[in-house]
Amino acid sequence: AQSVTQPDIHITVSEGASLELRCNYSYGATPYLFWYVQSPGQGLQLLLKYFSGDTLVQGIKGFEAEFKRSQSSFNLRKPSVHWSDAAEYFCAVGGSAGKSTFGDGTTLTVKP
Amino acid sequence: NAGVTQTPKFRILKIGQSMTLQCTQDMNHNYMYWYRQDPGMGLKLIYYSVGAGITDKGEVPNGYNVSRSTTEDFPLRLELAAPSQTSVYFCASSWVAGGTDTQYFGPGTRLTVL
Secondary structure (H helix, E strand, C coil), rough: CCEEEEECCEHHHCCCCCCCCCCCEEECCCCCCEEEEECEEEEEEEEEEEEECCCCCCCHHEEEEEEEEEHHHEEEEEEECHHHHHHEEEEEEEEECCCEEEEEEEEEEECC | CCCEECCCCCEEEEECEEEEEEEECCCCCEEEEEEEEEECEEEEEEEEECCCCCEECCCCCCEEECCCCCCCEECCEEEEHHHHCCCCEEEEEECCCCCCCCCCECEEEEECCC
């Protein structure tokens, strides 16, 4: 069965500092990997996705993620965090079998 | 282009009541999904549909029903509401199977069952 683990429930960073959110997945074949962001009171919005090819993926709002097959990881990074990045972030894994599985999310707080 | 819309935004139900959560998408997507999100948790798939007239169960279907008579609409029905159904409900849609494609989410319906 496919699964996603986001080890950090809550992360606090200072504005301007770098950010890394961790995501580990379990999937029996080549995974499709996604990062979504959820602002308070809103639905989820796609930040970036990885299907194949270059293992470093660029997304919207200056985010990037790196796929590491050997570590079953797909960590999200941003070099300099802005106050508007405060939100909840979800990693998801899926594949050709059809459905996505979401992690429990990481809440990001940005200190001024 | 409104994307995915959901109504209502908020609702309070009494135990045993029933209601329908509405979901409409205007992107002509084949696939549609219903998720629930409990506090501190990720999204759990309730039901999904691969096209008009075709629906299937997800991880947590008990207590819910769906139908898909058109490409645009995918309502979720709660029969005999229970406190365990207190949650935020999200509808989503995608061009192809959600495991391989971006899903587009509605703003959610916050449901409380008392």
